[in-house]
Amino acid sequence: MKCLIIDVVSPAIATELGKYMEVDTKILPTQEELAGMIGDYEVLIMRVDPAINKEILDAAKKLKVIGVCSVGLNHIDMAVAKEKGIQVFNAPGLNDNAVAELTISKMLDISRHTIDACNDVKVGKNWDKYKFMGRELRGKTLGILGFGRVGQRVAKLAHAFQMYVVAYAPYLPEYVFDQEATKGVSVDELLKVSDFVSIHMPLTPETKDLFNAKSIATMKDGAVVLNMARGGIVNEQDMYEALKSGKLGGFATDVMANELAAGGLTEGAGFDSPLFECENFIVTPHLGAQTTDAARAIGVHIINKVKDAMGLK
Known part of the structure; x- marks a missing residue:
């Protein structure tokens, strides 16, 4: 064999x-x-x-x-x-906990500008705390799209930061939301009320380009989108426009639509995206389960x- x-x-x-x-x-x-x-x-x-x-x-x-x-x-x-x-x-x-912890890590990184601040000190040799005014998670609303095992674990961790959590999962019984101290809402309502939106859904014909110019326009100004699920759920050109215009406060992702288009792990592989121009964009190479x-x-x-x-x- x-x-x-x-x-x-x-x-x-x-x-x-x-x-x-x-x-x-x-x-x-x-x-x-x-x-x-x-x-x-x-x-x-x-x-x-x-x-x-x-x-x-x-x-x-x-x-x-x-x-x-x-x-x-x-x-x-x-x-x-x-x-x-x-x-x-x-x-x-x-790998539920690994992905959930990465989600919280990215929320903290983008809220407190830790990656930019680290680079400013290590690469720029600057020591300027006044450049990096952040915001706390406490008291903010987290919207979770997809409330399976990962989404529920994210909710538990978010509650520890005293966040208010809403979630979309149309086929879950109400008692599951109650157990997790989470309010079940529609996608439209979730996008409207959330300061942070975390994606934990599969990529399907229904979820492809779920985040596009039209849906992003309904979100709070300055909201942050996090994607630990699959590339393709976020339309990256529309996300780029939303970040450059200041409509959204940040996009943190572990996945991209064409993440292996240039060969992935193969020798000499390269990768680029217009999103890389955005200061309020952070990305990791699909390492959600990499613990x-x-x-x-x-x-x-x-x-x-x-x-x-x-x-x-």
């Missing part, structure tokens, strides 16, 4: 599965590259890139299991996988799922 790992995941996965099968690693192959090599493997371990389309699955003649070391599965053609009898396992609930704690938990979960599926003891 052979296993192919195509993203940076817990090293425990290769170590443990290596006791039962040959394990190869090819970090972030293109779809064409993956289609060309997948035919030799029974197990595929990945995160979210590249998207697993019908062409790849058609080429995966031996594939029995796909272990996804993240939550979302919209990057896999699940109908074709099911048709071919390929079991797909993800890791829900194991040793989350990686360890996800690794154990995926190992057990693969071993069960493959009948390994």
